[in-house]
Amino acid sequence: MSEEQYADTAGRAVLETIRAYGVATVFGIPGTHNLELYRPLAELGMRAVTNRHEQGAGYGADGWAQQTGLPGVVITTSGPGLQNAMSAIGTAFCESRPLIVLSPGVALGAEFRDVGTLHETKDATAMVAAIAEWSRRVTSGAEAVDAVHDAFALFRTGRPRPVHIEIPLDVLEGPAGVPAAARTARPAPAPEPGDPDAVGAAAAVIAQASSPVIIAGGGSTRAAAEVTALAERLGGPVLTTLNGKGVLDERHPLSLGSNLRIAAAREVAESADVLVVLGSKLGEAELWVPRLEPGGAVVRVDISAAQLHKNLEASIGIVGDTAAVVRALLAALPAVDAAAGTGSAADTDAEPRVRPDLDARRAAIAAEVHGILPETVELAERIADALPEDAIVAGDSSQIVYLALANVLRQSRPHSLLYTPTYATLGYGLPAAIGARVAQTERPVVTVIGDGALMFCVNELVTAIEQRLDLTVVCVDNGGYAEIKQNEVDRGIRPVGVDLVQPDWAALAAAFGASGRRVDRLVDVRPAIAEAVAAGGVQFVHVPQGALG
Numbered sequence: 001m002s003e004e005q006y007a008d009t010a011g012r013a014v015l016e017t018i019r020a021y022g023v024a025t026v027f028g029i030p031g032t033h034n035l036e037l038y039r040p041l042a043e044l045g046m047r048a049v050t051n052r053h054e055q056g057a058g059y060g061a062d063g064w065a066q067q068t069g070l071p072g073v074v075i076t077t078s079g080p081g082l083q084n085a086m087s088a089i090g091t092a093f094c095e096s097r098p099l100i101v102l103s104p105g106v107a108l109g110a111e112f113r114d115v116g117t118l119h120e121t122k123d124a125t126a127m128v129a130a131i132a133e134w135s136r137r138v139t140s141g142a143e144a145v146d147a148v149h150d151a152f153a154l155f156r157t158g159r160p161r162p163v164h165i166e167i168p169l170d171v172l173e174g175p176a177g178v179p180a181a182a183r184t185a186r187p188a189p190a191p192e193p194g195d196p197d198a199v200g201a202a203a204a205v206i207a208q209a210s211s212p213v214i215i216a217g218g219g220s221t222r223a224a225a226e227v228t229a230l231a232e233r234l235g236g237p238v239l240t241t242l243n244g245k246g247v248l249d250e251r252h253p254l255s256l257g258s259n260l261r262i263a264a265a266r267e268v269a270e271s272a273d274v275l276v277v278l279g280s281k282l283g284e285a286e287l288w289v290p291r292l293e294p295g296g297a298v299v300r301v302d303i304s305a306a307q308l309h310k311n312l313e314a315s316i317g318i319v320g321d322t323a324a325v326v327r328a329l330l331a332a333l334p335a336v337d338a339a340a341g342t343g344s345a346a347d348t349d350a351e352p353r354v355r356p357d358l359d360a361r362r363a364a365i366a367a368e369v370h371g372i373l374p375e376t377v378e379l380a381e382r383i384a385d386a387l388p389e390d391a392i393v394a395g396d397s398s399q400i401v402y403l404a405l406a407n408v409l410r411q412s413r414p415h416s417l418l419y420t421p422t423y424a425t426l427g428y429g430l431p432a433a434i435g436a437r438v439a440q441t442e443r444p445v446v447t448v449i450g451d452g453a454l455m456f457c458v459n460e461l462v463t464a465i466e467q468r469l470d471l472t473v474v475c476v477d478n479g480g481y482a483e484i485k486q487n488e489v490d491r492g493i494r495p496v497g498v499d500l501v502q503p504d505w506a507a508l509a510a511a512f513g514a515s516g517r518r519v520d521r522l523v524d525v526r527p528a529i530a531e532a533v534a535a536g537g538v539q540f541v542h543v544p545q546g547a548l549g
Helices: 010-020 054-068 080-084 086-095 124-129 141-157 196-207 224-234 263-270 322-332 358-370 374-386 399-408 429-439 458-466 482-490 505-512 522-535
Strands: 025-028 047-050 072-075 099-105 134-137 162-168 213-216 238-240 274-278 297-302 316-319 392-395 445-450 471-477 515-518 538-544
Touching: 010 141, 010 162, 025 054, 025 429, 047 429, 047 458, 054 072, 054 080, 054 086, 054 099, 054 429, 054 458, 080 086, 080 099, 080 124, 086 099, 086 124, 086 162, 099 124, 124 134, 124 162, 141 162, 196 274, 196 297, 196 316, 196 322, 213 224, 213 263, 224 322, 238 263, 263 358, 297 322, 358 374, 358 399, 374 399, 374 471, 374 522, 392 399, 392 429, 399 445, 429 445, 429 458, 429 471, 458 505, 458 538, 471 505, 471 522, 505 515, 505 538, 515 522, 522 538
Parallel strands: 025 047, 025 072, 072 099, 099 162, 134 162, 213 238, 213 274, 274 297, 297 316, 392 445, 445 471, 471 538, 515 538
Antiparallel strands: none
């Protein structure tokens, strides 16, 4: 085909539609079959980030999405490229993250022929459908564009989860057949405020509460102002899941942090006479126990009706957008006497009411955190102390993060800790940090990652170099898979496969083009990280935990 024949393909129509919704960046790797998804990018003003593995592309798109509020977009080639992205698709499903994956497929009529074509895959759409919210193989440019619109409708009105659009190669490279008007963004519907009767019933129960507690999950991250107002109106403490971390500023006097994995924090929730759960499935991976056992009434708010009784039966369930529902709850609560000190801080200039037991509760939570792995927690506190208050931190499924930093790091807004508490994959932190940094340049971005996890994604260092990013990587090296080693010991298994050979990490980082340094003394951890963040460019700080003097 001539260049003129490629002027308006189905591939172009798909990217033009995505661009119309505000997405200006895609992640992926160009390949033989996906070039017509790359052709229009420059003309559409879209940035292409070339990761060094499609798993990294998926996690980069996730980090980007969390900073922009838009879905991340990944372009893979057919067959192995799509398969390489499967871990990221599974992560987005488990963590309720908006992700669009575009891939080419075999031409129409060539399905299931098994003749040995390049990248031939038995059933790519079915493969992804097994772990995504939905996966569609389209048959025309119009169907492909409609699939994009359906994806944005899901992200705006439902539980955000990954979708996959497979475009047969002959459709992808053929004429779009889609009018310009069909490629424009459709207007967003008004947020669902919940059933008025359910809101009224919930407000009546909450109004009678003497010791209410709020749990804010990942479904409340766009409702930070509303959650804060509700907490201050009730004078009730707020606990968050790790996906909800920062919904209430963790320096707020009513915040008990993202500590639901800590027994002392769960006791606060279980002792409430009314527990208000906002946008969380309360999964075992977020709690580290099978379920909460609250003694009082439970009010649950979620965008998905399927979530209202999952893992914990709701006394009153409200389906709707968290921000809109909480605004409706605030309006339905009885008028308060601000002069008597029972009003919201939004109604007066007074500080919000704080239960007298919260300081003791906070101290008990902190004591339990410090008792898990004291040396790791001390190191995490030094790392946290080195970071600017507005830093975005990308963590990984590493002990330094899930046993320590996630608990001691105090953050003021949502999506400031990028993490995957449910899927808990290795190799997430570095590419997620890259995506976050690509999305914005105002806040410093740091990834804190264990040596085992870093080996899953160390290739993405060169992506950060190539993209000319300011990014600090803190590698906490505990010699391998330390927790799995302890698990083996606890089961009477002689440690096997868990003590890993380590490279010269600083030299390896330098070979990629980063500035690498090793920290050998605990006292130097804070200044080394602070200096790295301030220096700009890609900075690598290697912290050999067992050798710190």
